[in-house]
Amino acid sequence: MGEKNVCGVVVLVMAYGLAITTLSRAQIPSTAQVPSICNGYQPLLFPCQPYLIGSLDHPTPNCCDGARVAFQGANNGEAIKKLCSCLVSVAPYLNFRHDKLVSLPPACNIHLSFSMDHCING
Structure with a gap:
C-alpha cells in the first residue's frame, strides 16, 4: 500500500513540475514569435x-x-x-x-x- 502512495505522489509532483515549466515558458515571448x-x-x-x-x-x-x-x-x-x-x-x-x-x-x-x-x- 505504501508503494502505491509513493508512486502516486511522485506522479503528482512530476505533473505539477511539468505544468509549472510549461506555464513559465508560455509567458516568456521568444524571438521566434517575432515575424521577419x-x-x-x-x-x-x-x-x-x-x-x-x-x-x-x-x-x-x-x-x-x-x-x-x-x-x-x-x-x-x-x-x-x-x-x-x-x-x-x-x-x-x-x-x-x-x-x-x-x-x-x-x-x-x-x-x-x-x-x-x-x-x-x-
Whole structure:
C-alpha cells in the first residue's frame, strides 16, 4: 500500500513540475514569435514590452530610445506600412495592448508624421 502512495505522489509532483515549466515558458515571448517583417524593430519591441503589456505606467528611457530609432526609420510610406504591419502582427503574440501602442509616441515625446491610432487600428 505504501508503494502505491509513493508512486502516486511522485506522479503528482512530476505533473505539477511539468505544468509549472510549461506555464513559465508560455509567458516568456521568444524571438521566434517575432515575424521577419519586424527585423530591425527589436530595440522597440523588447525594451518597451513592460510598458506595452501594461506592467509599467511609463516607458523606460531605454524603451523610448528604441522607439525613437524605430519611428525615425518610418520616414516614407513603405517604411510606415512595414512598421505598422509589424506592430499589428506581433501585438497578439507579445501581449501588447493597442492603447499602449498608440500612447507610446506621446509618452516618449516622439512626434510622428503618421497617426499611430490609424497604424494600429486600421
